[in-house]
Amino acid sequence: MIGSNFPRAAADAVRSGAADPNITLLLFPLMRRLMVKRAKVRRVLRRLEQMYGTRTWTRPACGLDVLVEALLAQNTNMANATSGYRQLRRRFRSWNAVMAAPVEDVQRQIAICGLARMRARRLQDLLRIIRAQRGKLDIEFLRDEAPRAAYDWLTSFYGIGPKTAAFTLLFAFALPVLPVDNGVLRVLRRTRLVRAKARDAEAEHTMSPLIAPGRHYAMHVLLFTHAKQRCRPKNPKCDECRLLELCPHGKRRVRHAxxxxxxxxxxxxxxxxxxxxxxxxxxxxxxxxxxxxxxxxxxxxx
Ligand code: SF4
Incomplete structure (x- = not known):
């Protein structure tokens, strides 16, 4: 779960003698497995940095801006989403103006993203609900929320899924969550950091607590880059991948080539x-x- 620090808390309890000895016996293998997994995550990140260089989060952004851009990026590529977002910002001076505009007008500005009528309606509905709940069009309060609570609040809206919520929390507020798109999910499954059949929400829930604080942005960007450049859906370039030693899928491919x-x-x-x-x-x-x-x-x- 987001923000969960179970292994460290359990280890502290065992060390201080606060935990029941029977429970300690039960917890120990679980804690060990989590420690091993964390170590593997650290190694994967280190090797990705050796391949593509380090990445640091430097761009504090307005939460609502990032959320709208993430919504427009659903089921299309980032270039179209950015183009639609810019067109929307050029046409309307504020999110209040977007909310009050005729739906056809909003639809025209984001036509490049596809499914424009549905997106325009959904966007205006979302803005109205946020305004009704918060009294203004502003989600900056999420910056000070616990990551889990912020994630639950965002995913409670119709049309905001795990990826959109995690993307907003990471890119706007640098909260410790890992957005998982198709490419990121592919690398996580192949390296067995998550189950081979895990979906995006499960992968996000599994990975977010395993990544060291402050490293979620680097992990997301580097996994995304790796999925595009080497770990493609067909014919991944395993022979030039530094994750090969940690990747059961890659090892199998190389063995059977x-x-x-x-x-x-x-x-x-x-x-x-x-x-x-x-x-x-x-x-x-x-x-x-x-x-x-x-x-x-x-x-x-x-
Ligand atoms: S070894 Fe191959 S399958 Fe594994 S992460 Fe690298 S490119 Fe992807």
Whole structure:
């Protein structure tokens, strides 16, 4: 869970003798597993930094601005989302103006993001609810909330999912949460930092407490970069990846990669496969090929 510091708290309780001895026995393997996992997360981050350089969070931003941009980024790429967001900011001077505008006008500004009518309605509804709840269009109070409470508040709105909430909390307020998009999820699954079938919300809940304080931004940006540059959905570049030693998926791929054959062997194999196909279709007999597997159609002078 976000902000959970279970292993450290349990370790303190055991060390101080406050924990029941029976419970201590039960807790010990669990604590050990969590410590091992934390160490692996640290190693993954260190190696990502060796590959792509360090990343630090330097851009304090207005929470509502980041939230709207994150909403526009749902089901589209970041370039379209940024373009739609800029168009919206150029047309309207404030979020109050966006809220009060005709829906068609808002829809026109964010057309590049796709599903514009639905997005425009959802955005205006969200702004109205925030205004009704808080008395103004401002979510800066989240900066001082516990990460878990801030996350729950955001995800309680219709249309704000785990990724949008985590993105807003990390990029606007630097809270210790890890936004998990498809690329980040792919790397986390392949390195088995999360279960192979974990979804984005589960991955976020598992990973956020394992990352050292102040390192969530670096972890997110570097995993995102790695997913784009090397750990692609098809044909990941495992042979040039520094995570290979820590990655069961990569190790399996490298182990099972077919050794490169000399060109002649490959050609002969291809001819043999073609011959077998024709023979099974009754077009040729095996004897219709010469010693090198070159096909000789029946009836042609030899
Ligand atoms: S070793 Fe391969 S699968 Fe594993 S993280 Fe690196 S690129 Fe991805």
């Amino acid at each position: 077919a050794p490169e054959q000399p060109e002649e062997v490959t050609t002969l194999r291809r001819r043999a496969a073609r011959l077998a196909t024709f023979a099974s279709a009754g077009i040729l007999r095996s004897s219709d090929a010469d010693g090198a597997g070159v096909l000789r159609p029946r009836g042609r002078a030899r």
